[in-house]
Amino acid sequence: MRISRFFLPQPLSPGATIQLADESAHYLRTVLRLKKGADLVVFNGEGGEYPANLLEAHKDAVKLLLGPLNPRETESPLPIALGLGISRGERMDLAIQKAVELGVSAITPLFTERCVVQLDGDARKVQRLRHWRKIAQSACEQCGRNRVPEIFEPMKLEEWVVRQNGLRLFLDPGGTEALRELPRPHGPICLLSGPEGGFTVVERKTATEAEFIAIRLGPRVLRTETAALAALTAIQTLWGDMG
Numbered sequence: 001m002r003i004s005r006f007f008l009p010q011p012l013s014p015g016a017t018i019q020l021a022d023e024s025a026h027y028l029r030t031v032l033r034l035k036k037g038a039d040l041v042v043f044n045g046e047g048g049e050y051p052a053n054l055l056e057a058h059k060d061a062v063k064l065l066l067g068p069l070n071p072r073e074t075e076s077p078l079p080i081a082l083g084l085g086i087s088r089g090e091r092m093d094l095a096i097q098k099a100v101e102l103g104v105s106a107i108t109p110l111f112t113e114r115c116v117v118q119l120d121g122d123a124r125k126v127q128r129l130r131h132w133r134k135i136a137q138s139a140c141e142q143c144g145r146n147r148v149p150e151i152f153e154p155m156k157l158e159e160w161v162v163r164q165n166g167l168r169l170f171l172d173p174g175g176t177e178a179l180r181e182l183p184r185p186h187g188p189i190c191l192l193s194g195p196e197g198g199f200t201v202v203e204r205k206t207a208t209e210a211e212f213i214a215i216r217l218g219p220r221v222l223r224t225e226t227a228a229l230a231a232l233t234a235i236q237t238l239w240g241d242m243g
Contacts, residue, residue, distance in 0.1 A: 004032050004040045005049070005141045007148065012044050017055065018064045025062035028054070042066065045140070045148035047073065074144050076103035078240040079188040080232065083160045085112045085195030087224050092117075095193075095225040096132055100139035100149055102232040103240060105188075107136070109154040114197035119154060129153060157192075157203055161210035164190035168212040171227050172204060175214035179234050182213070189235060193228035 008024065020028065028034050036057045042064065043049040051067035082099055086092060086109045099107060109132065119125045133151045140148050161168075166188035169179075192212055199207070208214065217230050236242035 004034065004038075005144070006032075006040055006042050006052075007137045007141050008042050008044055009137075010044060012042065012050055012066060014050070014066060014068045016066045018066065020062045020064065028062055029057055029059075040064075043140075043146045045137070045146070047071070047147055049146050073146060075147055076105075076236060076240045078103070078185075078236065079105045079166075080235065080240075081106045081108070081164065081188060081190045082228065082232070083108050083110050083157070083164075083190065083192045084228060085110050085157070085193060085199075085224065086115050086117045086119075086154065087196050088117055091196070091223075091225045092132070093135055095228050096135050096151070097139045098225075098229045099232060100136050100145070101143040102229065102242075103145075103236055104149050104232065106150040106152060107132075108152040108160055110157045110160055110192075110195075111154060112157050112195050113200045113203060115195050116197075125154060158206050161192065161207055161212060164210070164212075166190055168192070168207075168210065169215045169231075170194075170199070170204075170207045170212040171217060171231055172199065172214040173216060173221050175216035177213055177215055179215060179231070179238060184239055189239075191228070191231055191235070193231065194224060196224050 034054055034057060036054055038054040040052050041049050042052045048069050048071045050069055052064045055063040055065050082104045084095060084107055096107060119128055136151050137148055167185040168190045170192035192207055222230060
């Protein structure tokens with residue numbers, strides 16, 4: 001039987017007894033449907049994980065007893081920062097979820113010229129950022145990662161590209177390079193993936209001036225969520241831990 005993994009964003013220590021707050025308690029009782037005595041694994045995103053036992057599980061209290069720290073890590077040896085053009089609803093959610101499963105280190109949602117999503121006002125930005133971070137946390141629970149990738153606040157494409165270093169790549173159907181033709185990187189990789197409709201001519205020029213290499217992913221035009229995931233899979237297969 002598969003043991004449930006649970007992200008708990010607070011300090012953890014071996015032998016500690018933890019009483020869960022309302023939201024976490026509700027999730028364990030009503031979503032995971034765990035009962036008193038159930039075993040699970042808890043992690044806080046800072047590395048390692050703890051076996052845990054459910055001491056109490058009722059509407060008034062949900063308590064966990066933590067076991068010894070297990071230092072197990074599943075992080076890719078290849079640091080990958082993903083700049084992801086913001087797309088609509090489920091497409092963006094899917095791209096973030098699968099990118100986390102594929103081992104990215106960080107994701108920055110990007111405003112681009114063809115971005116169809118409007119995040120007007122600070123409240124809406126905060127709401128979407130919280131939503132995307134929860135997706136990343138849930139993806140870590142599912143895939144076995146014990147470090148949660150940072151989901152940074154959305155920013156403009158032109159601001160993001162000039163802050164990057166290492167091997168800088170952007171996905172472009174008209175690109176002149178293929179991943180397999182590039183030398184193995186000896187540092188971080190920055191991957192820029194566009195929104196629905198792709199990059200404009202100006203954005204391509206901006207990326208190129210920031211020393212991003214235009215990469216093609218074969219002869220077919222891929223949807224925005226497919227392109228990022230295909231590129232991450234290829235990168236991890238060539239240079240990371242999927243080969």
